[in-house]
Amino acid sequence: xxxxxxxxxxxxxxxxxxxxxxxxxxxxxxxxxxxxxxxxxxxxxxxxxxxxxxxxxxxxxxxxxxxxxxxxxxxxxxxxxxxxxxxxxxxxxxxxxxxxxxxxxxxxxxxxxxxxxxxxxxxxxxxxxxxxxxxxxxxxxxxxxxxxxxxxxxxxxxxxxxxxxxxxxxxxxxxxxxxxxxxxxxxxxxxxxxxxxxxxxxxxxxxxxxxxxxxxxxxxxxxxxxxxxxxxxxxxxxxxxxxxxxxxxxxxxxxxxxxxxxxxxxxxxxxxxxxxxxxxxxxxxx
Amino acid sequence: xxxxxxxxxxxxxxxxxxxxxxxxxxxxxxxxxxxxxxxxxxxxxxxxxxxxxxxxxxxxxxxxxxxxxxxxxxxxxxxxxxxxxxxxxxxxxxxxxxxxxxxxxxxxxxxxxxxxxxxxxxxxxxxxxxxxxxxxxxxxxxxxxxxxxxxxxxxxxxxxxxxxxxxxxxxxxxxxxxxxxxxxxxxxx
Numbered sequence: 202x203x204x205x206x207x208x209x210x211x212x213x214x215x216x217x218x219x220x221x222x223x224x225x226x227x228x229x230x231x232x233x234x235x236x237x238x239x240x241x242x243x244x245x246x247x248x249x250x251x252x253x254x255x256x257x258x259x260x261x262x263x264x265x266x267x268x269x270x271x272x273x274x275x276x277x278x279x280x281x282x283x284x285x286x287x288x289x290x291x292x293x294x295x296x297x298x299x300x301x302x303x304x305x306x307x308x309x310x311x312x313x314x315x316x317x318x319x320x321x322x323x324x325x326x327x328x329x330x331x332x333x334x335x336x337x338x339x340x341x342x343x344x345x346x347x348x349x350x351x352x353x354x355x356x357x358x359x360x361x362x363x364x365x366x367x368x369x370x371x372x373x374x375x376x377x378x379x380x381x382x383x384x385x386x387x388x389x390x391x392x393x394x395x396x397x398x399x400x401x402x403x404x405x406x407x408x409x410x411x412x413x414x415x416x417x418x419x420x421x422x423x424x425x426x427x428x429x430x431x432x433x434x435x436x437x438x439x440x441x442x443x444x445x446x447x448x449x450x451x452x453x454x455x456x457x458x459x460x461x462x463x464x465x466x467x468x469x470x471x472x473x474x475x476x477x478x479x480x481x482x483x484x485x486x487x
Numbered sequence: 488x489x490x491x492x493x494x495x496x497x498x499x500x501x502x503x504x505x506x507x508x509x510x511x512x513x514x515x516x517x518x519x520x521x522x523x524x525x526x527x528x529x530x531x532x533x534x535x536x537x538x539x540x541x542x543x544x545x546x547x548x549x550x551x552x553x554x555x556x557x558x559x560x561x562x563x564x565x566x567x568x569x570x571x572x573x574x575x576x577x578x579x580x581x582x583x584x585x586x587x588x589x590x591x592x593x594x595x596x597x598x599x600x601x602x603x604x605x606x607x608x609x610x611x612x613x614x615x616x617x618x619x620x621x622x623x624x625x626x627x628x629x630x631x632x633x634x635x636x637x638x639x640x641x642x643x644x645x646x647x648x649x650x651x652x653x654x655x656x657x658x659x660x661x662x663x664x665x666x667x668x669x670x671x672x673x674x675x676x
Contacts (some may be wrong), residue, residue: 207501213506219508227670414628415628
């Protein structure tokens with residue numbers, strides 16, 4: 202561990218990232234450009250989130266990483282080990298014990314507290330990018346609060362599919378001003394964006410940092426006659442029986458059998474430890 | 488080069504700066520909350536909290552304006568040795584340090600542009616009393632409302648009206664700090 206500066210990055214880089222984070226906090230939902238560094242992992246593996254975490258970590262923190270809700274996938278395990286090695290911080294898989302949680306594409310099911318920071322890994326931070334490829338144009342659209350194009354996109358969803366078909370990375374308006382991409386979290390998680398915890402977003406390849414401070418108003422875009430619907434698969438979890446958690450569909454053989462299980466592994470394991478059992482819970486060891 | 492400028496920096500810069508940044512981050516993301524910022528001992532009249540903010544956030548890429556209340560050779564020397572931040576006029580400052588009276592008029596400081604609202608100044612305002620009384624704060628980071636002993640209300644209301652443009656403010660007093668981002672709405676009691 203002594204071979205690395207604390208939390209891997211050099212101090213000059215951390216100051217630059219820290220200044221960007223503070224400006225992001227001051228202007229909720231606005232994407233602050235920053236000089237993203239090359240990290241010892243490829244773009245797409247959470248380099249933005251890792252840089253934000255590195256800038257925020259203190260030696261007293263307890264760090265948790267989830268990838269689509271799971272603590273035990275390759276991405277989550279390697280980032281957790283990275284900071285265990287370079288920052289010497291304590292790590293955990295328990296949501297309630299963590300002080301900083303880095304996440305790829307989920308918000309934990311357990312409500313976060315004022316003492317926690319949630320760091321998102323963001324692939325494409327610009328919500329308007331697939332509607333308008335030019336950065337010059339999208340920047341001007343944000344400056345002028347010109348978000349008509351996004352509503353046209355949602356309207357076309359309805360005219361084509363009969364409903365707003367966007368199921369993840371569902372756009373939100375932050376504090377009545379900036380339209381923001383909440384990263385590719387399922388729209389089921391959107392209501393949780395109004396949180397007691399500070400939420401920071403890092404996009405390494407795209408070199409943007411943005412933030413949602415605690416208790417900030419976050420509204421999912423919709424229409425009066427087509428209100429926002431944070432839907433999920435209409436099943437209980439097969440392992441713990443939870444009916445209010447976001448579920449992954451798992452194919453269990455080549456004959457079409459499937460099961461739905463909580464995507465948040467800590468939430469599911471905690472429920473099973475507390476004695477909750479789903480229809481397949483008895484067959485699968487906890 | 489004066490040897491007395493060498494003292495008063497962070498004893499363990501990576502870890503001290505990490506703690507200081509977390510306090511600064513908490514203060515700015517939860518307006519009204521008063522945090523402790525320790526580890527720096529800048530020359531008078533700068534407070535320990537202001538010194539820690541400078542050490543944590545300033546470097547050779549950030550222009551710093553010292554208001555007349557804080558523009559001393561000792562403080563200039565200390566800041567130059569520990570951060571390398573260039574001293575600039577208020578119109579070009581990314582950071583500014585001084586008492587509230589000495590920083591006037593605060594309308595001089597950069598407030599960003601509509602396309603880049605992040606290119607705005609951060610003011611570090613040294614005040615004599617910092618507690619949870621006085622002006623009522625609402626907005627992002629505040630559950631219902633909070634209170635903070637601001638030196639003035641009108642300037643921060645005018646700053647909020649420019650949102651998303653505007654400067655952001657830290658209030659420092661001894662080793663304590665509170666934040667007031669441009670997004671906060673400020674009301675007289």
